[in-house]
Amino acid sequence: MYKKILSFTLSIILFFSFSIPVYGAKSNEPKVEAQAAILIEADTGRILWEKNAHEPKAMASTTKIMTCILALESGMLDDVVTVSKRAARAPEVKLRLKAGEKQRLEDLLYALMMKSSNDAAVAIAEHISGSVEAFCEKMTQKARELGAKNTVFKTPNGLDANGHQSTAYDLALITRYAMKNPKFVEIINTKQITIPQEGNYRSYYLSNTNRFLNEYPGANGVKTGYTGKAGYCFVGAAKQNGMQLISVVLASGWGARGKEQKWVDTKRLMNYGFKYYKKVCLLEKNKLLKTIPVERAKETSVSLYSGKDIFTTLNEEERSKVQIKIDAPQSVEAPITKGQKLGTVQVSIGNELIGTVPLVADRNIERHDFPTSLKKVLNNWLKLTKYGIIIGEKE
Template sequence: MINPFSLQYIKKYIVRIIFFVIFTILLLIIPYPNVYFQKVARTKGVALYSESNLPPPPPYPINKGLSPVPVISAEGVYIKDINSGAVIYSKNGDEKFSPASTTKIITSLVALDKYNIDEVLTVKSIINDGRTMGLVSGEKLTFETLLYGALVHSANDAAYTIAENYPGGIGEFIKKMNEKTTAIHLNNSHYTNPIGFDDNNQYTTPSDLAKQAIVGLSNKTFSKIVGTKSITVSDISYTYFHSLINVNELLGKVPGVSGVKTGFTQNAGEVLVSEVKKNGRNIIVVVLKSRDRFGDTVKLVDWVFNNFEWLPINEITPAPESPVLFK
């Protein structure tokens, strides 16, 4: 009979434990064959997705170099391919600019996080400065109606009513606006009011403006509203009616333009954020501090679709850098 306390038995037992530990570690560090460890297909030196059910990456925009960037008046420009995340063109893309009424994009994002679409809000303060939809004190409207006012008509009174009804009031709403910039990874934006009035501490960048517009467009309600050319809305009692007309002159006139938001103040100049869907592609075009926002945007859109082709990533040599959606 083996003595379990003998030195020889103890040595054998320790050796078995060591082998068991080594075997267990090897099982943990050696990858089991799966789709992420399969042989990766390569074409022209570009690493691709494996032969699995993983979807291929979206086509990537490549400049054919047929013509130079057009001469435009805008001091800030940012053009981005929404599907691939590729930056097509940037001019002062990370410089600070006054956003004017494009502020209402971030205002809408904060409000969409809080309100139900059919939630009823009450007009508490009358705003007469700038463009308004003519709201009346005490008027009750759904959040959706006010969102149409803010985004389609660029109505300052609509944006202010949305913010004023927020729990905690205007101050809390503005706090949430700046928290939202952090949440969606805006690099250099700050807001002091929900309307877009000029303020030295209210600013954004062309790249940040593109980011927030793309976030907004991912929301079906936002996307539907910014694509509306005109609409007549009313309060919940059908006592007051408001005719809303989109300020964006390109909407419905230039093929492919489907939103997003205009802006203008003396300090900001002309501002325009546009979504363009054309030839199966989807881009966002931002112009800031322009003297001709609509003309500038048309030139840029024509340049993009005449000079760029979208290629499968395996046909591109050398491979483009992986796009960084949020810095």
């Protein structure tokens, strides 16, 4: 009887032990149900948390982040876009644009990001590159330039297509880049608008479908997404106390539960980031770090200062692991120019390199030796000769 009870107890313990999820198992980690997710700090790009972040997945309408930023960089906001039959036939969600209808590019970008209009995405792609296919090639190329190596775009609106994929990490990179564009940020944070804002084109009222903007303190983006293949996805952004975070959740689920879970996952990621991480200056610009001897000069030493600031985002545990490594010569020879690089300083957290900055000289130091002194005498003599002012010369 005792053995049966012990065996049953062990079985229960083992069951619950293996049932604990990998992500969220620790008390201070977010429990995220999305199949892939990531949280980064926007200024530095540092990854604060991730789950299957490099696993390629369908990404639904989060695709439109790239569509929007590429259009902002490739076209003029006042461009007049003529809607094609192909654009008008795009499936829901759509603005219900009609073939032959004309709209300003800027207004279509509001529809693209606020209402996730699939027809607007096609119209924009055709206007910028002449065809959807050419625009998607341009999107993929742009992703490569940003370091998003596992991203391939086959549609400008995110509808499922063979080979259309990205990763949580790649989407974070793309979004980080996009949010440096003030117009992009303005569009994604607009709560409601009527387009066109000018002109005599057909009118549409738009309200932003991004609930996150209203439900989370400091929220300032970005884009929802859903397809049958991708499930519910969301790229979020929020800023608190000067720290800008970007989150990505892919495949948070399907059905009514998945639709709600993408918001839950995103808020858990943001709560985790803002609670446990702080933006810290690890090295200040113009900070005196080392003094080294100077040879062949009247002055005996030169001071080396850090050439720029190094900021990063740290949790409490990482603060004790910060290391500063100075690489500078034992001595230098004059002449030295103020601001001249004479070494480097590396800042790391454990084995993670955070940044490298130059060590620069604090002042000019002239060379002082026999050849240099002789050269100065000769130069001065030549200047005197040029102007006819030679010692002992009489008129």
